[in-house]
Amino acid sequence: MAAESLRIAQAWIKRGVLIPDPASVFIDPQARLGKGTRVEPFSFIQGKSIIGKNCLIGPMARIRDCRLGDGVSIEQSVAEASIFKKGCVVGPFARVRPGCVIGEGAHLGNFCEFKKAKIGRAVKAGHLSYLGDTVVGDYANIGAGTITANYDGKFKHQTKIGKRAFTGSGTVLVAPLSLGDFSVTGAGAVVLKGSKVPKRGVVVGVPAKLLKKKR
Numbered sequence: 001m002a003a004e005s006l007r008i009a010q011a012w013i014k015r016g017v018l019i020p021d022p023a024s025v026f027i028d029p030q031a032r033l034g035k036g037t038r039v040e041p042f043s044f045i046q047g048k049s050i051i052g053k054n055c056l057i058g059p060m061a062r063i064r065d066c067r068l069g070d071g072v073s074i075e076q077s078v079a080e081a082s083i084f085k086k087g088c089v090v091g092p093f094a095r096v097r098p099g100c101v102i103g104e105g106a107h108l109g110n111f112c113e114f115k116k117a118k119i120g121r122a123v124k125a126g127h128l129s130y131l132g133d134t135v136v137g138d139y140a141n142i143g144a145g146t147i148t149a150n151y152d153g154k155f156k157h158q159t160k161i162g163k164r165a166f167t168g169s170g171t172v173l174v175a176p177l178s179l180g181d182f183s184v185t186g187a188g189a190v191v192l193k194g195s196k197v198p199k200r201g202v203v204v205g206v207p208a209k210l211l212k213k214k215r
Helices: 002-014
Strands: 044-046 062-064 078-080 107-110 113-115 124-127 130-132 134-136 147-149 159-161 172-174 177-179 202-204
Touching (some): 172 177
Parallel strands (some): 044 062, 062 078, 113 130, 147 172, 159 177
8 A cells, every 4th residue: 555655646746746755645546646746744635626727735734625726835734625716825734624615825823713704805804713615705705713603503504704704803793694795793793693784884793783883
């Protein structure tokens, strides 16, 4: 098995894939890798994964049945059955569970988890967040510690976060709910089930309430 794994890695090297330590990686025979991609030590590319050109995998990454566009970076993270569009950056220590679509140029950072999430272009979710059954609009910023409470004990519910929305640190979004484009949540806000925060709305507190605009 080790000999077969080494043979596959060496074959990819001949096709223009950069693998500094071919004995330390595993690449499934069904996987496909683009020229210029670099696979760092202790990384696993499993199933029918398709990796684009000039990607960075690892070190210590596990990718299974995923499709990566050109220039994607996944470092010290786990990704399963998801799509990563051009130039997005994942990790270290992130988990992308099945059913996700990660938009072009998005950044998913340290200790974040995603499940059936549609993440828009250039979204930033840098620290300690969980987004499950969530749609996030382009250029939104997910503050540290933001989570979607998507499970009520019986059913999973969806959260919608609009374009250029900004969630403060420690926000809890109790699904189902929606945040409008350009909306803001204050740090520690708990946005309750059924809420519809309007475009450019600002909500704060526990439970979160809409701040009135000054005249």
